Amino acid sequence: MPIRGRKPRSAKLSEILEGLLEARVDFILVGGLAAVIQGAPVTTMDVDVVHSQSPENVARLLAFLKSIDAAHRRLDDKVIEPSERDLSGKGHVLLTTRIGPLDVLAVIEGERSYEDLLEHTVEIDFRGHTLRMLDLKTLIQLKKTSTDPKDKQRLPVLKETLRQLEEKSGRRKDEKDSDNA
Amino acid sequence: MSEKMKRDDQSRVDRGLVAMFLKMSPEERLLANDNALRTIMELRDAYTRQKAKERKTK
Secondary structure, eight states, rough: OTTTTTTOOOOOOOHHHHHHHHOOOOOEEEEEHHHTTTTTOOSSEEEEEEEOOOOOHHHHHHHHHHHTTTTOSSSSSSOOOHHHHHHHSSSSEEEOTTTTOOEEEEEEEGHHHHHHHGGEEEEEEETTTTEEOOOHHHHHHHHOOOHHHHHHHHHHHHHHHHHHHHHHHHHHHHHHHHHHH | OOHHOOOOHHTTSSSHHHHHHHSSSSHHHHHHHHHHHHHHHHHHHHHHHHHHHHHHHH
């Protein structure tokens, strides 16, 4: 019998996002999934978020994590549920849940917190909610300084995605300008 | 970054695949990732089962 929280029964990363939004958790989506949503043709196995550490938000996040049977990802079979203290600290909380892996990060590269990252985000409408994520330009800057080989490998794809996006928005601006002329 | 490095970066990227992904909506991209994940997990499970079967028959 699988131990609760140890192994995801399925990986539905979009449901994790929807659940966080339904639970009114303030977070910024960072990492591979933010790149996927902005158009990068990469596959990612987990959801990475940087959360607001206000006590109210931590409480909402903790309640949501309980609802999806979250537990710390470990090499052994021990099931350790995340605590308020984990989510209020400065570390990375790497979790397994019944709908897929979720990494809850207090800060990312350069000790940047939720508040620091807010100005580098874009928002999209997602299933009746507003989903906030780190913009592609900032993601690329962070990956450049990352020591993770996976990040280095992905960098050319992210750069090409940004190049094509900027080319597209440039074309759109030119069309608008000529319409107004 | 030097011009040569820029060219090397670009030559490793499937530009058509990027263009194809950019034509999709954010929701479609998310679902494409979920589907890819599901497939990867199914294949990994099948591989693990096959390996276990092989070990038993030895």
